[in-house]
Amino acid sequence: MMLFDTFKELDRISSAFFSGLPESALSSAPVNLYREDDRYVVEADLPGFDPSSIDVSAEPGLLTIRADRDTSREDHGERWLVRERSSARVVRQLALGDEVDLDAIAADYRDGVLKITLPVRADALPRKVAVAVGSSAPAQQAIESAGAAEDVAGPKAVPAHSVAS
Template structure:
């Protein structure tokens, strides 16, 4: 069953009407984003884009990816039989959390896939908390003293399980 996407269809029609050629949507680059221990990894499909025309910028709270593909060339009296590859511009923006180390972001492009590594700041990583081994009576004393303080704060309160006559 195929669903009709009104907004996508309106975008396609308006692009065709105003430019004469369909223009890929700005989100035409599919993205996968996942966390891998102490970093986030984002993979963006950008097939057919020259690596030198892919731009990644990072600022606190925002990562922006821009890519341009220019397929226009001078008309040399060619007789096109099929011409489906148009020039394209892709812009993707991803909100970054406060835990990303913006200064350590790295990116590489291979086989049409842009891979952006977003390290988590060291102070935002989970810390291992050491568990001290102490006397077993220290925990119950803390609970008992807490219950005693509660009883002293409300001396007229009776426990729910007691029977008063």
Template sequence: MATYDPFRDLERLASSFLETGRRGPREMPMDLYRAGDHYVLSTDLPGIDPGSVDIDVDGQLLTIRAERTLTTDDSAQWITRERTGGTFLRQLSLGQGLDTERITASYNNGVLNVTIPVSEKAKPRKIEITTQDGQQQIESTTA
């Protein structure tokens, strides 16, 4: 037996009113992790045409923009409409030490994956230490 919750209906009404009136870009949920010498950004974009996804890098600013267009039937009488159309936007400020020239992206099953490699300059490397006579004495590792 379902219980009546007047606030649930009020919340749905307010939410649908506010969402349909919203004209600005919507955010998209995102995961970001480091795997070895690159970062992977995964964001959910279900129902998005991959051709509408646009990824730009301007200096250290990464912008992901996507468009979802919902089909409408003028003769339809909607019972509920929770899926939103419009522009989705996410911007990230990239830190130093990333190779913005080699960023790649793929879209599969409604998930956009952006791979951001770490630049060669930011990777750990070994520094050789030599003596005055030119022979190697010790090796040091820097991070």
């Protein structure tokens, strides 16, 4: 049995869409995604990005992370010995389930890691079902009520195809 990985498929589609752009122009931030009690947590690596350049948006079914790092600047007579840090634009999209509470999403950026908390709606959380013990249980009352109704209605009819003894 093969499971469909929504996140991997969305990455594949977005990579195919953006494949025409130069490698340095657009990249993808590596993420961790896990569930913790009544919320999902996304952690995205965005080292070297100015927090003001990070944009997180959510709409039904989709979470989008965008960030820009601009390392270009006017030369002021410097003689570069090594210049490996480049400008970058990151776009990462993740599929969201219907159970995510879009109005309660929170994001925090610390030490190069963007942490997004996606709470699960209260009506989508698992519910505890009380199990009654004793003869006053609703199921037992229903069985007793059904038996009493048979007594009032009289004996059961014998189907025509049955052989009565």
